Amino acid sequence: MKKCLIVGGGLAGLSAAVFLASKNIQVHLIEASPKFGGRAYSFLDDKSGDEIDNGQHLLLGCYYETIKFIKLLGAEDQFYFQKRLEINFVDQHKKEFHLKAIKLPYPFGLLAGLLSYRALSLLDKIKIKTLISTLLFTDSNKYSDVSVLDWLKKNGQNERSIKAFWEVIGVGALNSHLKDASAKMFIDILKVIFLKGSDASAMIIPKVGLSKAFVEPALNFLQSSKNELSHSEKLLEISIAQNKAIAVGTDKGIINDFDAIIFAIPSYAISKIIEKKPIPSPSQREGYNDSPFGGKEGGLDLSTSSILTLHLWLKENKMKKPFYALLNSPIHWVFNHGNYITTVTSSADEFIEKSQEELFSIVSEELQKYLDIKKEDISDYKIIKEKRATFIPNKENLLKRPSVKTNLENVFLAGDWTNTGLPATIEGAIKSGVTAAEEVQKYFSTW
Numbered sequence: 001m002k003k004c005l006i007v008g009g010g011l012a013g014l015s016a017a018v019f020l021a022s023k024n025i026q027v028h029l030i031e032a033s034p035k036f037g038g039r040a041y042s043f044l045d046d047k048s049g050d051e052i053d054n055g056q057h058l059l060l061g062c063y064y065e066t067i068k069f070i071k072l073l074g075a076e077d078q079f080y081f082q083k084r085l086e087i088n089f090v091d092q093h094k095k096e097f098h099l100k101a102i103k104l105p106y107p108f109g110l111l112a113g114l115l116s117y118r119a120l121s122l123l124d125k126i127k128i129k130t131l132i133s134t135l136l137f138t139d140s141n142k143y144s145d146v147s148v149l150d151w152l153k154k155n156g157q158n159e160r161s162i163k164a165f166w167e168v169i170g171v172g173a174l175n176s177h178l179k180d181a182s183a184k185m186f187i188d189i190l191k192v193i194f195l196k197g198s199d200a201s202a203m204i205i206p207k208v209g210l211s212k213a214f215v216e217p218a219l220n221f222l223q224s225s226k227n228e229l230s231h232s233e234k235l236l237e238i239s240i241a242q243n244k245a246i247a248v249g250t251d252k253g254i255i256n257d258f259d260a261i262i263f264a265i266p267s268y269a270i271s272k273i274i275e276k277k278p279i280p281s282p283s284q285r286e287g288y289n290d291s292p293f294g295g296k297e298g299g300l301d302l303s304t305s306s307i308l309t310l311h312l313w314l315k316e317n318k319m320k321k322p323f324y325a326l327l328n329s330p331i332h333w334v335f336n337h338g339n340y341i342t343t344v345t346s347s348a349d350e351f352i353e354k355s356q357e358e359l360f361s362i363v364s365e366e367l368q369k370y371l372d373i374k375k376e377d378i379s380d381y382k383i384i385k386e387k388r389a390t391f392i393p394n395k396e397n398l399l400k401r402p403s404v405k406t407n408l409e410n411v412f413l414a415g416d417w418t419n420t421g422l423p424a425t426i427e428g429a430i431k432s433g434v435t436a437a438e439e440v441q442k443y444f445s446t447w
């Protein structure tokens with residue numbers, strides 16, 4: 001039986017492993033950290049006993065590969081699927097605005113929903129609709145060099161429509177300020193969200209912690225005597241002969257019983273993998289070359305931006321809706337988990353170095369302003385800073401994204417940063433994992 005080694009147990013590695021296992025290909029998955037899930041995991045908060053995420057994750061109906069993956073794992077029950085897009089917005093005067101796609105044939109439902117969104121003037125709405133209707137004929141490749149902000153302004157969008165509509169989509173989906181991200185990536189995602197049917201823009205929210213929603217079902221799927229799962233094992237080096245990987249060295253030993261490898265590790269980690277000649281052994285520390293993936297000189301390292309999450313426990317939770325988008329606030333979203341609430345700040349580089357006390361103070365002031373949650377109503381909080389949350393989809397990074405195939409015959413790449421055509425998202429990660437697994441399958445079928 002042919003065997004694939006998969007390095008990295010985030011959603012890209014897990015989906016590649018599940019896809020291959022479903023095709024009866026043996027997998028050996030190694031993960032450097034003590035837990036699987038990568039940047040999408042949950043853990044038990046000691047004090048409250050609640051299962052909390054490293055960061056709230058929001059999915060969309062256009063996450064087609066993710067939905068297939070969830071179904072393959074039998075994990076649909078772990079997610080809440082909106083029927084049509086529905087978002088509650090709130091401004092700094094606690095005024096609420098509702099954006100809800102209406103039950104009408106697509107795309108009229110979404111457009112009619114936009115008409116009832118009172119944070120915008122009628123003219124703003126007409127301009128937004130005009131821009132959406134030109135998307136079909138817009139070639140995104142012409143806009144790699146243009147920032148999202150400039151593209152929106154050139155297309156007649158004013159400050160209000162940018163703040164109350166486009167930023168909510170753009171900063172959330174791209175985890176970047178609109179001035180930094182390339183309009184190409186934004187146009188591509190708008191086409192999927194607005195032109196692919198009413199389901200595409202509806203939101204999907206995990207009902208349970210991310211590890212319960214994704215990781216445990218995936219590990220259960222892989223539980224079988226023929227697959228091997230190893231955590232706390234870091235890959236360090238690779239040996240190559242005749243244009244093929246023949247062995248790898250980890251901090252636990254050497255692995256050479258594989259026919260192909262998928263590297264599903266982040267871009268900053270791939271450039272640290274070095275080529276060892278001859279076959280590596282821990283006692284031999286000479287003969288290292290640069291990364292075989294072009295890491296040191298070719299520069300596969302993509303610049304990243306951060307996400308800031310605060311989980312806050314309230315003495316009494318009076319929040320009425322499952323989640324809110326905050327207009328003109330450093331907090332972009334607040335999610336209601338019953339026992340606790342979670343705030344999300346995307347593209348959070350200006351906040352990430354601040355102290356816990358400073359961050360709590362900023363967030364609690366915003367919560368008071370927007371949702372009437374007072375500092376004294378908060379009984380406890382936990383701050384999670386993900387400094388390298390996602391790559392910035394600017395022109396330089398988009399050019400660096402590698403394809404799934406490498407120069408080595410039996411080595412493939414996966415991960416949200418590879419050339420999926422999508423921003424760094426769960427869907428990008430899972431799509432990349434499935435694509436890499438399909439390439440491995442094709443490679444095996446040529447023998």
Ligand SMILES: Cc1cc2nc3c(=O)[nH]c(=O)nc-3n(C[C@H](O)[C@H](O)[C@H](O)COP(=O)(O)OP(=O)(O)OC[C@H]3O[C@@H](n4cnc5c(N)ncnc54)[C@H](O)[C@@H]3O)c2cc1C
Pocket residue numbers: 007008009010011012013030031032033036037038039040054055056057058059233234235236264265266269307308309386388389390414415416417424425426427428429
């Ligand atoms: C706070 C936060 C919020 C987010 N919100 C959303 C959201 O709302 N919606 C959305 O779609 N996406 C969101 N994302 C993005 C999403 O989480 C990622 O795109 C996705 O999880 C990336 O998966 P991956 O498998 O490509 O990479 P990773 O999850 O980074 O997995 C790579 C794995 O490789 C391991 N590894 C690294 N080096 C080695 C080595 N040498 N040997 C062995 N293993 C190694 C790492 O430990 C890691 O587990 C968010 C991300 C963060 C951080």
